[in-house]
Amino acid sequence: MTILVATDLDRTMIYSRAAMDLEPTTAESDLQCVEHYDGAPLSFVTVTGARLLQAVARTAVLVPTTTRTIEQFRRIALPGSPWRYAITSNGGNILVDGIPDPRWRSGIDESARSRGAGLDEVTTALRSRISDDWVRNCRVADELFCYLVVDLAALPDDFLAEWGTWCGARGWNVSRQGRKIYTMPDAVSKSSAVAEVRRRLVADGSIAEVAMTLAAGDGALDADMLAAADAAIRPRHGELDALDWQHPHLTVTNRRGIAAGEEILRWFLLHAEKDPAVPAGQNLPAGAHI
Incomplete structure (x- = not known):
């Protein structure tokens, strides 16, 4: 098989x-x-x-x-x-023969909306917490989640914990992978x-x-x-x-x-x-x- x-x-x-x-x-x-x-x-x-x-x-x-x-x-x-x-x-997103499946994506969007904060609310809250002193880029990915590219040496010690707590109460989660910090809907x-x-x-x-x-x-x-x-x-x-x-x-x-x-x-x-x-x-x- x-x-x-x-x-x-x-x-x-x-x-x-x-x-x-x-x-x-x-x-x-x-x-x-x-x-x-x-x-x-x-x-x-x-x-x-x-x-x-x-x-x-x-x-x-x-x-x-x-x-x-x-x-x-x-x-x-x-x-x-x-x-x-x-x-x-x-x-x-699920690509089928290279083409995004709209049915899957619409279900993801609906699930994310029902679980907590919307993308606009999250990105607004995120941008109020960051600074050019340590953030090299702030991007929204596929109108679904957002991520930062940061200077790790300048990253504030309390940022991840505080931001993770805020997101956790609103149906989102936070993960750092190398210089990128992802903010992702739980859905x-x-x-x-x-x-x-x-x-x-x-x-x-x-x-x-x-x-x-x-x-x-x-x-x-x-x-x-x-x-x-x-x-x-x-x-x-x-x-x-x-x-x-x-x-x-x-x-x-x-x-x-x-x-x-x-x-x-x-x-x-x-x-x-x-x-x-x-x-x-x-x-x-x-x-x-x-």
């Missing part, structure tokens, strides 16, 4: 140069650019990682699952595409979007009711998705690693940085090889031993 693989992208599958944490033996020729921004290379996988990603896409139903906006996601030329389903905006989550994609795949016969769901991610906004999966993996870096986040069915990679991306893909393939519908060794690229 085919398995479902839901994976975060940034610092899980793809890496900026600042996040790569390259091993001494990695050469420039070992890297493959998968995203350009303003004409400059921005995000990478290893060449081996690209082959492994294509193998996973052949073996499983792979669903890219990201906090990126639709526009930001579309910049990525991810090996293994095109994707029947992709999840963006932290679960706020929006990766786990709920993955569950909806899974429901559709079971309904149309693409996967069996008993098929496993695997998940990977590095940030706090991935935690609900990892916990909801049948088995999950996180890299030995990122926000969840800093929090020492654990779960009974969680695996943690041995390697860090872009090398962890390869390890995660091999882990996906190892589970796929256990799938009785997949002949052993059929989907591994040449030289990519598990």
Whole structure:
């Protein structure tokens, strides 16, 4: 039976140069650019990682699952595409053959409205608390949530706690991932979007009711998705690693940085090889031993 693989992208599958944490033996020729921004290379996988990603896409139903906006996601030329389903905006949007599903989004918007404060109220309250002294950018993403890009050295010590308390009382939550601070409606989550994609795949016969769901991610906004999966993996870096986040069915990679991306893909393939519908060794690229 085919398995479902839901994976975060940034610092899980793809890496900026600042996040790569390259091993001494990695050469420039070992890297493959998968995203350009303003004409400059921005995000990478290893060449081996690209082959492994294509193998996973052949073996499983792979669903890219990201906090990126639709526009930001579309910049990525991810090996293994095109994707029947992709999840963006932290679960706020489901793309079907690249097109946002309006039915899913309208349900998310209605749920967010019913649970607490609206986006305008939240962004107004946020802007009253921030300063150019430590905020480099304040953005609204897909008219759904907002995030700050901050100078961590200048970030006020009490901001996250105070802002988190205000949001928590109004149906929103706050998460810091690196230099970004996300303010997200409680109605929006990766786990709920993955569950909806899974429901559709079971309904149309693409996967069996008993098929496993695997998940990977590095940030706090991935935690609900990892916990909801049948088995999950996180890299030995990122926000969840800093929090020492654990779960009974969680695996943690041995390697860090872009090398962890390869390890995660091999882990996906190892589970796929256990799938009785997949002949052993059929989907591994040449030289990519598990």
